[in-house]
Amino acid sequence: MKDVNFLTFDIEEWFHANYKGIEGLQFCAKDTNLERNVDILIGMCARYNTQATCFILGDVAEQKPQIVKKLHSAGHEVASHGSSHKIISTMSSKEFEEDLYKSVDTLEQITGEKVLGFRAPSWSVNATSLEWFYGVLSKQGLRYSSSVFPAKHPMFGIANFPKEPSYPNKYGIMEIPQAITDIIGFKSGYAGGAFLRLFPNWFIKRNIDNANRKNRPVFLYLHPREIDADEKRLELSLIDKFFHYYGVSGCQNKFEDLLAQYSDTFMRMDAFEAMYRTS
């Protein structure tokens, strides 16, 4: 069987993040580089003739619907990243339901198509929220989630969670978990966000190839701000600043090199789930 991987983007503004010290602060979405950066990502996908799954924040869709329209008309999947980047594990099931409903409704009104996928902000589904998380997705008519870091990590994650796509609930919702690797006993991601900016591409490729040899698909993930050294920046502690901004200036080239190698393997997550469901 041909190797399958996914190209995913989390479409949000430069200030959508969940660090201590910035909660409750108000930021302005006017005059940001988001639309320009999304245009760059759309152009990059077109060069490699490949389609992405885009987890778009409801607040962004409300304020800048043209971004959703552009991604949709370029053939990319429009999925939900929630409404306002709230951490799932701090919400009740009712609060999450409202947050999810609002984002799904906004996206569907813009594209006229059903939203099938969801990604939690900051990998924030934990073992406690798992009790109601998939039930809420199912109630909204979703088919899959790409929200779990399947191991314990200092900032997030669920221990003993399946490492490959599966249906880990009674609702028929597929989970496509983040790909992880073992670095001297420490479980780490490698295929997106800070991990992708930190690790060299030879290491990332070796891990993707190892996963593919075991028939495990890997999703790459990237935020528009990660290819833009000129975008405004959050004031963060030294350590948070490091993980949030390290390697931003070289990230676009690095990402494009991964696209060049894996573009033939990418499929949209909705198509993957549909294939799995019927096979």
Ligand SMILES: [Zn+2]
């Ligand atoms: Zn996010």
